[in-house]
Amino acid sequence: MAREHHLAPSERSQAYADAIFAIVATIMIVPLSGEAVREIAENENLLDGIGEIWFKLVVYALSFGLVSSTWDLHAWVFRMIEKVNETIVLLNLGVLMLATFLPYAFLMFAEHPREPLAVALFSGCVAIQGFFMLAILWHASSRPNLLKKELAQQGTEKMKSLRTRATIRVLIRPVIYLIAIPVSYGSVEVAWALLVLAVLKPVLYTVGDAIVQCARGNVKSGTKLLKLSRLYSETSDVVRTNAYSDGFYAIVATLIILDICVNNVPATGLLDIHGTLAEALARDADVFLSYAGTFVTICLLWYLHHSMFYLIRAQNSLLLTFNKLALLFAGYLPIVFKLTGEFGHLVRNQNSSVAVQLNSGTVFMASIWLLAIWITAMSKKSELLRPSAHNIHDCIFMFLNLLIYPIVSLVIFCVCFAVPVPSAVINGAQIALIAVFILLKLLRNWTQRCVR
Amino acid sequence: MAREHHLAPSERSQAYADAIFAIVATIMIVPLSGEAVREIAENENLLDGIGEIWFKLVVYALSFGLVSSTWDLHAWVFRMIEKVNETIVLLNLGVLMLATFLPYAFLMFAEHPREPLAVALFSGCVAIQGFFMLAILWHASSRPNLLKKELAQQGTEKMKSLRTRATIRVLIRPVIYLIAIPVSYGSVEVAWALLVLAVLKPVLYTVGDAIVQCARGNVKSGTKLLKLSRLYSETSDVVRTNAYSDGFYAIVATLIILDICVNNVPATGLLDIHGTLAEALARDADVFLSYAGTFVTICLLWYLHHSMFYLIRAQNSLLLTFNKLALLFAGYLPIVFKLTGEFGHLVRNQNSSVAVQLNSGTVFMASIWLLAIWITAMSKKSELLRPSAHNIHDCIFMFLNLLIYPIVSLVIFCVCFAVPVPSAVINGAQIALIAVFILLKLLRNWTQRCVR
Known part of the structure; x- marks a missing residue:
């Protein structure tokens, strides 16, 4: 209890993360808008000019998707955390540093998709970020005074199973990306397939979760996980969605x-x-x-x-x-x-x-x-x-x-x-x-x- | 009471304003950093290169000061407001639009300080923003359900005097700037003097306030206003300072x-x-x-x-x-x-x-x-x-x-x-x-x- 007063509420760390994610997701458009007009000014026709840079516009969309899904996972992890200590604040800054580096790694990958080094840079960046996120999760889950009340009040057994599930959810993407690095030196195409596979992360997680549940004998709750209605049924609060959207606009x-x-x-x-x-x-x-x-x-x-x-x-x-x-x-x-x-x-x-x-x-x-x-x-x-x-x-x-x-x-x-x-x-x-x-x-x- | 549920808490409007002010204050450095390196690359010596662009670095600092002081006033006005209706949300967007335009108007003024039109653009921008802020203040102060509880519970008489003082505080700068516009067509130098005068706004306000208090007979409370210790004694909460700093970093x-x-x-x-x-x-x-x-x-x-x-x-x-x-x-x-x-x-x-x-x-x-x-x-x-x-x-x-x-x-x-x-x-x-x-x-x- 003596150290209790070193715990700050997690709001400010979350707000800072929201601001950084929102800016990272948007700022990629700055160099594009200058370049777009230059390219188009060289063409007589505006549509032809857009045709010249369409690939970069798509890269922007993909980069936005990547940053948003990282933000998503960040929000999910912090939804369990009520208060932060210095360790979590610093680990969170690690996540954010890699988040600001993501656009560069991604642009490099988009420019040189056949270079194993570019794949390694991009995958390594995503993987290290995942491990920082995991460190936050583990650090918080072993300290009940950091967690949301409803979580802290659950039994040790239930908490353990919750942590295992959360770990799997956070780790799926980093692990796939880590595997992609050595693979890319053998065959870049297989590495690409792995990176695409990581997009299906939620599906993989749900199927894996369902199989584990069925294996444990809970066939009913296992098959329930596979229903599409889960898209509608699992809800979360909108505080961080508002903050992210505010920053973005x-x-x-x-x-x-x-x-x-x-x-x-x-x-x-x-x-x-x-x-x-x-x-x-x-x-x-x-x-x-x-x-x-x-x-x-x-x-x-x-x-x-x-x-x-x-x-x-x-x-x-x-x-x-x-x-x-x-x-x-x-x-x-x-x-x-x-x-x-x-x-x-x-x-x-x-x-x-x-x-x-x-x-x-x-x-x-x-x-x-x-x-x-x-x-x-x-x-x-x-x-x-x-x-x-x-x-x-x-x-x-x-x-x-x-x-x-x-x-x-x-x-x-x-x-x-x-x-x-x-x-x-x-x-x-x-x-x-x-x-x-x-x-x-x-x-x-x-x-x-x-x-x- | 039927319309009570159209009133949203003012937090999100404030958060959006903090984000915009923070970005506006910072983003001016982007073109500078590119230009700085280019100018300096032309010079052999880094210090000579910095010497070439020192004026722009100072303009950035002044523009930062201007945006920050606008943010300050915005925070001060919203400190009285508990809830916002659609009118306040829209008026607030007006303030923000002029805030994003401020760097341009200021840059134009810094580039052409002797052009009356540049003075008019800059002064007009600040003045209109002031009137939007005033509109928010008046709209809110006539609707007790929008105000903070401690304000709403005060008597009509006290509320009225409070509103008058707040109006003067918000209006000092816009009025000085409005006067500067016609003056600049006569003598630009006098217009500059007026703009510098506006920086002394807090001093002007305090002196004016003290004189009014003394004239009303409250000599003691009037002279008290003039003491330097006011710098220390008036305190406000730090929520918005945190949000502004978060956005900035x-x-x-x-x-x-x-x-x-x-x-x-x-x-x-x-x-x-x-x-x-x-x-x-x-x-x-x-x-x-x-x-x-x-x-x-x-x-x-x-x-x-x-x-x-x-x-x-x-x-x-x-x-x-x-x-x-x-x-x-x-x-x-x-x-x-x-x-x-x-x-x-x-x-x-x-x-x-x-x-x-x-x-x-x-x-x-x-x-x-x-x-x-x-x-x-x-x-x-x-x-x-x-x-x-x-x-x-x-x-x-x-x-x-x-x-x-x-x-x-x-x-x-x-x-x-x-x-x-x-x-x-x-x-x-x-x-x-x-x-x-x-x-x-x-x-x-x-x-x-x-x-x-």
């Missing part, structure tokens, strides 16, 4: 100004040649309009996320996956912002419409998954929603709010096929949507007053 | 990998010319060592911050200022990381020692302010520390922990004058410091056991 919203800072401050020398500052700024008007439109979009997506998750109490795997997809597509917004600003005003060629279509298409994808989250939550009301949100009136208005973005962006996307749309239209529409949200809010208050 | 730690991702993935074509991937990686060994050293330093600074603020319950103005200074210097770490990685291995010329000195000097500045925070907190134990932290044993060990970085970096800095130090030494030392922290922790546990 915040950095996406900030990255777009970085671009403006680098490219759109006219140098003193240039002003003497090209006229006054006002003229220089007027030339960049498209970029500023695009900035305002994109910023408003990102913040309103966050606003929808905020309003929705205020009503949501718990998440299941499906909801978590939809949330990741919503974030992934929001992560592409800095690129489409840049493309819209650069190419949107060239109405004389096809590029303008293509830029606008890319923009509205990305917004559609980023918003449709938010709608999917809400539908998932509504279909499991009793488990996932707060009791106060069972009011049907609220649910419908949330649904209407979530419909605005998919509908508007889909309409703009389709109109582009018929007539060329300049970027000013979509950016103007994005800013005008604030009014729609406010109107809908007033409508809700009004109908509520009528009902009463 | 997290993004600084992540920015350094961004640089490696962009510059140190050897392209496929280059490999055929320059040999194997292993050789290419070996050539970049300095950069990786520098990455590891810098990451460990940033994370251990966060660790010190975390251990210290776990013991700190409240902050006064002095402590908050020291915290800002600690963050400011941590923000320079991505630049010195890049310089150490690029120039640290050229032991044949003077640049290596200069790079190492810049690195250790920055670490010294980033850590000495943490020590200053702890000394401030210790000198006001009863108000600022948690009751559990009054144990003298703990305080001494915290102090020893905080001494490690200043001492080690100062020693390295001084040694550089005598003998040329390659970057590998400082980076190695940075990594080895983990062991020192662990040893100190074991020592503490051991002495504690002896005492018992």
Whole structure:
């Protein structure tokens, strides 16, 4: 008990981890958005330019998936931990260091997939991270004063079996990746197969768990594990999902100004040649309009996320996956912002419409998954929603709010096929949507007053 | 009461704001670190190169100060608010949008200080942000169900006077900035004087407040306001300081990998010319060592911050200022990381020692302010520390922990004058410091056991 007061609550370690994971997942898009515009500027056609860098866009998505799944596991491990001591704080920093290194290792792997050394670097990074995570798990599970109360109160026997299962869950990926390292020096293709196998980790774990349960005689509970309904039934709280999403939207919203800072401050020398500052700024008007439109979009997506998750109490795997997809597509917004600003005003060629279509298409994808989250939550009301949100009136208005973005962006996307749309239209529409949200809010208050 | 359940707790809006402010304050360093190395590569001498970009480094510091003081005011306003409705969430997004635009407006002002338009852009941005903040304040203060309980329970009269004082505090800067806009078209110099005047905002507010109090007859309480001890006596809770610092350290730690991702993935074509991937990686060994050293330093600074603020319950103005200074210097770490990685291995010329000195000097500045925070907190134990932290044993060990970085970096800095130090030494030392922290922790546990 004398050392009890060295134990800090785990919130701050978790918040720091959330921030780092969110930034790591997003920051990969920065070099891409610069490169994308450069590559595309060399091509006459925007679509051909996108074709040149499609592989990097996919690598970004895969890297996002990798970082998100690591974050996932981190959240799962820390869900058992109530308080942290110095050892856990330091081990957690080890996990985070490897997390920030992941994008590099992954980029290296994507650039040189046939080099065993690149495979070893990537696999080694993931494996060491897994062992740090395992160290946190073991350190905490042997100290009941660090664990959540409900865990600490369980018997030693049950705690032991829980720890074994958790160990297996944390270790599956690192072990597969470690095996891939020597294998890659023999045959790179087999090593790839192993890395792909690791993606199936949850399936492997569930099947393994079911087999162990059946072997122990619990055939009923073993076969129950194999049912697909587990996707819906296992729920966890949403605190860290909120923190991760906050960090993600915040950095996406900030990255777009970085671009403006680098490219759109006219140098003193240039002003003497090209006229006054006002003229220089007027030339960049498209970029500023695009900035305002994109910023408003990102913040309103966050606003929808905020309003929705205020009503949501718990998440299941499906909801978590939809949330990741919503974030992934929001992560592409800095690129489409840049493309819209650069190419949107060239109405004389096809590029303008293509830029606008890319923009509205990305917004559609980023918003449709938010709608999917809400539908998932509504279909499991009793488990996932707060009791106060069972009011049907609220649910419908949330649904209407979530419909605005998919509908508007889909309409703009389709109109582009018929007539060329300049970027000013979509950016103007994005800013005008604030009014729609406010109107809908007033409508809700009004109908509520009528009902009463 | 029917609308009560539309009120979400204000935590998530605050967390989102903390994340955005932290990222905005840090992200300005990204373009600088690339430019710094380019400018310096053109010069033979590292110090001359730094001389070329010193003005931009100062602009970064000023921009950091501006964003931090905006964050400060935001935290102050939200300290009164318990719950948020949709209006406040949207107004808050308005504040944040202008916050992300601040670095651009400020950079423009720094580049063209004599252009009235640049002054207008910068001042307008700050002024509009102030009005959004005021709107939040007024909206909340007229709705008792949004306010903190202790505020809502006060009488209408007291609430009104409180709101007036808060309005004045929020409005001082926007009004001065608004006046500066027309003035700048007459004389830019007078406009500058006005902008500098706004930095003295807290002084202006205190003097104004004291005069109003004296005029009302409360001479005693009026003169009391003017005492310097107010710097120590007014305290507030540290939740948001923690969140802001977390975001700040997290993004600084992540920015350094961004640089490696962009510059140190050897392209496929280059490999055929320059040999194997292993050789290419070996050539970049300095950069990786520098990455590891810098990451460990940033994370251990966060660790010190975390251990210290776990013991700190409240902050006064002095402590908050020291915290800002600690963050400011941590923000320079991505630049010195890049310089150490690029120039640290050229032991044949003077640049290596200069790079190492810049690195250790920055670490010294980033850590000495943490020590200053702890000394401030210790000198006001009863108000600022948690009751559990009054144990003298703990305080001494915290102090020893905080001494490690200043001492080690100062020693390295001084040694550089005598003998040329390659970057590998400082980076190695940075990594080895983990062991020192662990040893100190074991020592503490051991002495504690002896005492018992």
